Amino acid sequence: MKVGIIGSGGREHALCEALSKSRKISKIYCFPGNAGTEKIAENTLINIDDFDALKKFVISEKIELIIVGPEKPLVDGIVNFFENINIPIFGPNKFASQLEGSKIFTKKICEQYQIPTANFGIFESIEKAKLFINKSKFPLVVKADGLAAGKGVYICENKENAFIAIEEIFNGKFGVSKNILIEEFLKGEEMSYFVVSDGKSIKKFQTAQDHKRVGEGDTGKNTGGMGAYSPSQLINEELDKKILDKIIYPTLSALKDMNCEYKGFLYAGLMITKNEPYLIEYNVRMGDPECQTILPKLKSDLLDIILACTENKLDEIQIDWHDINSLCIVLCSKGYPDKYKKDILINNLKEINLDQNQKIYHAGTKVINGSILSSGGRVLNFVNLSKTFKEARDCNIKAIEKINWSNGFYRKDIGFKVIE
Numbered sequence: 001m002k003v004g005i006i007g008s009g010g011r012e013h014a015l016c017e018a019l020s021k022s023r024k025i026s027k028i029y030c031f032p033g034n035a036g037t038e039k040i041a042e043n044t045l046i047n048i049d050d051f052d053a054l055k056k057f058v059i060s061e062k063i064e065l066i067i068v069g070p071e072k073p074l075v076d077g078i079v080n081f082f083e084n085i086n087i088p089i090f091g092p093n094k095f096a097s098q099l100e101g102s103k104i105f106t107k108k109i110c111e112q113y114q115i116p117t118a119n120f121g122i123f124e125s126i127e128k129a130k131l132f133i134n135k136s137k138f139p140l141v142v143k144a145d146g147l148a149a150g151k152g153v154y155i156c157e158n159k160e161n162a163f164i165a166i167e168e169i170f171n172g173k174f175g176v177s178k179n180i181l182i183e184e185f186l187k188g189e190e191m192s193y194f195v196v197s198d199g200k201s202i203k204k205f206q207t208a209q210d211h212k213r214v215g216e217g218d219t220g221k222n223t224g225g226m227g228a229y230s231p232s233q234l235i236n237e238e239l240d241k242k243i244l245d246k247i248i249y250p251t252l253s254a255l256k257d258m259n260c261e262y263k264g265f266l267y268a269g270l271m272i273t274k275n276e277p278y279l280i281e282y283n284v285r286m287g288d289p290e291c292q293t294i295l296p297k298l299k300s301d302l303l304d305i306i307l308a309c310t311e312n313k314l315d316e317i318q319i320d321w322h323d324i325n326s327l328c329i330v331l332c333s334k335g336y337p338d339k340y341k342k343d344i345l346i347n348n349l350k351e352i353n354l355d356q357n358q359k360i361y362h363a364g365t366k367v368i369n370g371s372i373l374s375s376g377g378r379v380l381n382f383v384n385l386s387k388t389f390k391e392a393r394d395c396n397i398k399a400i401e402k403i404n405w406s407n408g409f410y411r412k413d414i415g416f417k418v419i420e
Helices: 008-020 051-060 071-075 078-083 103-113 125-134 159-170 237-257 290-297 304-310 389-403
Strands: 002-007 027-032 065-068 121-123 140-144 153-156 180-184 189-198 202-210 214-215 221-222 227-230 263-272 274-283 325-333 358-362 367-370 371-373 379-386
Touching: 002 008, 008 027, 008 290, 008 304, 008 358, 008 379, 027 051, 051 078, 051 290, 065 071, 065 078, 071 078, 078 140, 078 367, 103 121, 103 180, 103 237, 103 274, 103 325, 121 125, 121 227, 125 159, 125 180, 140 159, 140 221, 140 367, 153 159, 159 180, 189 274, 202 237, 202 290, 237 263, 263 304, 290 358, 325 389, 358 389, 371 389
Parallel strands: 002 027, 002 065
Antiparallel strands: 121 180, 140 153, 140 180, 189 202, 189 263, 202 227, 214 221, 227 325, 263 274, 325 379, 358 379, 367 371
16 A cells, blocks of 8 residues: 655654554655665655646555545645545544634634633734733733644733734734634643544544743743653543543534534644643644654554544544653754754764664655755654653653754653653
8 A cells, every 4th residue: 555644753753664564555745754664665846735736746656545644734635635535534624623723613612512711802903902901810821723834822021921922923924813812821731632533433543742832940031842752640530531422522523513423533732720621722733842752552453543544434543552652852953943053964873773762753854865954943852751750851862862963843741840
């Protein structure tokens, strides 16, 4: 079977590597992929926003299944496009993808179906948002409505911070914004909760915790993710049932009431307060870098899971996992998440001899004349499976130090709440 993976980050490298273990797959294509996927797949430089160009290539190469990694093609309707020409594709359709594509869409579902979430207000102008801010208590959270690569969320400690956030969002920092979301600040511990769905049934797909802030101690600007670990140490049987009964099932029921079946990965970003879950946001794909921590723990064939979803047979399979801890550290380009240099040579990758419990996933890399160069803000993901999170973190740091990339930086404290 020939499979195509859309995307170029660490998540897509992890998906590519997991799928490469399946004996049912004869060839994998990545659109466009990176220096890591190039070793196990055929990278193809096609603009992933050009659905017609993708279609032409998929048909000519007789690709039988497409797996979508990032959120933007999903929100733009790539699933509908390929379903209309009867090419199997894994991911939610355009309507369902509004769960991530519009925070306001999700908030209205929460309101109608009594899904626990932060109290919120929706505003369509700078003036109305500022009037609300003038009467508000702090801290509070200001969010861009659309996609923002994980960066369109501002935790505001005072009025000045909130005004800056409002102006940046409405002035187009994350694209055109007709509305803005302002919500109360929830206190507690965050958790990422994953399920996979075929439209009729769901299966749990592990938990994780990521570190969004660029600085140690979870300080500084939001990023796409500086590291993650799995499983979350917050999960327990009672909480698990509450998440499913109060959040996941009502959301999927809401979509069904709107004549929409959800197929694909669904990632709930949660705030846990006194063992009660509150929905912060949904992502309609695997998280990044959470995916890189979760997939190495998977015992089952990932292809079997994905095919079961595309064929509405998820209830017929069992998903098995290795009982082990996983931790990921992201090596970034200096200056990220602001301005950073690209095309910087990365030496010494060949110096690291990986064992079965170690992974290096490429996130922002490319190959030029046999050399690996940086091509993004988040460059490499170092993952280790160990009995303890501390052991996993120590192993990752040793590997990063061995590479000794002068243009890189990373957080040494990933997992600090469960380690120290």
